[in-house]
Amino acid sequence: MEYHDKVLKCAECGAEFVFTAGEQMFFADKGFKNEPKRCKACKAKRAEGGGHAAPARTETKTNCSQCGKETTVPFRPTQGRPVFCRECFQQRRAIGAA
Incomplete structure (x- = not known):
């Protein structure tokens, strides 16, 4: 052709x-x-993403379900589900992987 x-x-x-x-x-x-x-x-x-703004990331202040320390999480917690600070989350992950 x-x-x-x-x-x-x-x-x-x-x-x-x-x-x-x-x-x-x-x-x-x-x-x-x-x-x-x-x-x-x-x-x-x-x-390159011209003009389309990414949605703002939701950050929520809450208390860790394990140690009680105030922490910020990148999501809106769901009622009835535990929320962990970074340290407790990593400890739980390490225990689960072992």
């Missing part, structure tokens, strides 16, 4: 970009069915 350069419009910024014959051949070799939707700049920005 013979490929020719195509001018496409970026779905994100609306700019026109060229989908080269070489890129088309690469897409065909890989079995890709769809043409690219974004220009190289928008594609790169999207790949």
